Amino acid sequence: MAQEIERKFRVAGEFRGEAVGAERITQGYLCSVPERTVRVRIKGSQGYLTIKGIGNETGVARYEWEQAIPLADAEALLALCEPGVIDKLRHRVPAGGHVFEVDEFFGENAGLVLAEVELSSEDEAFERPAWLGEEVTGDARYYNAVLMKQPFSRW
Amino acid sequence: MAQEIERKFRVAGEFRGEAVGAERITQGYLCSVPERTVRVRIKGSQGYLTIKGIGNETGVARYEWEQAIPLADAEALLALCEPGVIDKLRHRVPAGGHVFEVDEFFGENAGLVLAEVELSSEDEAFERPAWLGEEVTGDARYYNAVLMKQPFSRW
Numbered sequence: 001m002a003q004e005i006e007r008k009f010r011v012a013g014e015f016r017g018e019a020v021g022a023e024r025i026t027q028g029y030l031c032s033v034p035e036r037t038v039r040v041r042i043k044g045s046q047g048y049l050t051i052k053g054i055g056n057e058t059g060v061a062r063y064e065w066e067q068a069i070p071l072a073d074a075e076a077l078l079a080l081c082e083p084g085v086i087d088k089l090r091h092r093v094p095a096g097g098h099v100f101e102v103d104e105f106f107g108e109n110a111g112l113v114l115a116e117v118e119l120s121s122e123d124e125a126f127e128r129p130a131w132l133g134e135e136v137t138g139d140a141r142y143y144n145a146v147l148m149k150q151p152f153s154r155w
Numbered sequence: 156m157a158q159e160i161e162r163k164f165r166v167a168g169e170f171r172g173e174a175v176g177a178e179r180i181t182q183g184y185l186c187s188v189p190e191r192t193v194r195v196r197i198k199g200s201q202g203y204l205t206i207k208g209i210g211n212e213t214g215v216a217r218y219e220w221e222q223a224i225p226l227a228d229a230e231a232l233l234a235l236c237e238p239g240v241i242d243k244l245r246h247r248v249p250a251g252g253h254v255f256e257v258d259e260f261f262g263e264n265a266g267l268v269l270a271e272v273e274l275s276s277e278d279e280a281f282e283r284p285a286w287l288g289e290e291v292t293g294d295a296r297y298y299n300a301v302l303m304k305q306p307f308s309r310w
Binding site (some may be wrong): 080 | 185186190191193204206208210216220221225228231235236237
């Protein structure tokens with residue numbers, strides 16, 4: 001059980017020229033209430049099970065527990081998930097001393113691109129690349145568990 | 156991911172003379188809807204995370220995925236669970252070729268004693284010890300996830 005400290009942004013420019021790689025992510029939710037989420041994810045050929053608590057008042061820090069699980073288990077658990085699935089390509093884009101994770105969404109969330117940077121403390125400084133748009137940290141509409149139910153194409 | 160095949164009964168007599176051991180179990184639920192449950196359990200000094208799907212039409216077979224997790228993780232995840240906790244002593248009681256798990260509940264479920272036997276197929280025969288009461292397999296009131304919300308003392 002660790003605390004996840006991250007800030008989230010819309011992407012407002014071309015980032016692909018700076019990307020060093022990408023992986024396809026498919027994920028669903030066994031539980032997606034505001035108080036807690038239980039997520040099943042397939043990233044490349046590896047499965048993951050991730051449990052997150054509620055965010056703190058700024059939305060920056062959130063308890064997170066994650067464990068790698070076999071791909072076959074993740075596929076079986078995805079079939080148990082709530083209806084709806086998130087499908088995205090996660091690009092790794094270095095900037096300053098950090099690596100931004102830039103999620104390009106498909107399916108019902110096509111057109112949405114979000115960047116996240118993980119920090120070691122809430123007030124850690126980081127370089128803002130030119131393509132970084134408005135900050136949406138703590139805005140529940142951008143939670144993947146919410147995007148599954150209220151996708152970007154229906155906003 | 157395996158299929159769990161088990162039958163559940165009320166206990167209507169004295170079983171303790173035949174018990175070979177017992178362990179305290181504390182558990183909570185991250186998710187407890189009819190379609191799926193995500194359970195955090197502490198059994199003795201070991202943590203477990205267990206995900207179950209919906210039961211089949213007879214209520215005997217249910218998909219189940221379980222993984223052992225560190226005790227400290229289980230304690231932290233219990234704090235994220237829905238309100239209410241199940242506290243019980245699980246006795247192991249052999250009978251014929253099977254070992255019944257007899258759960259003696261405490262707290263708001265005090266007075267309730269349930270026995271479960273795990274089978275390798277739905278029609279596998281098993282010996283019925285004298286203390287075994289009425290079968291309650293598939294009766295949702297006896298699901299631990301339901302007992303947490305509608306405890307026996309309030310029936």
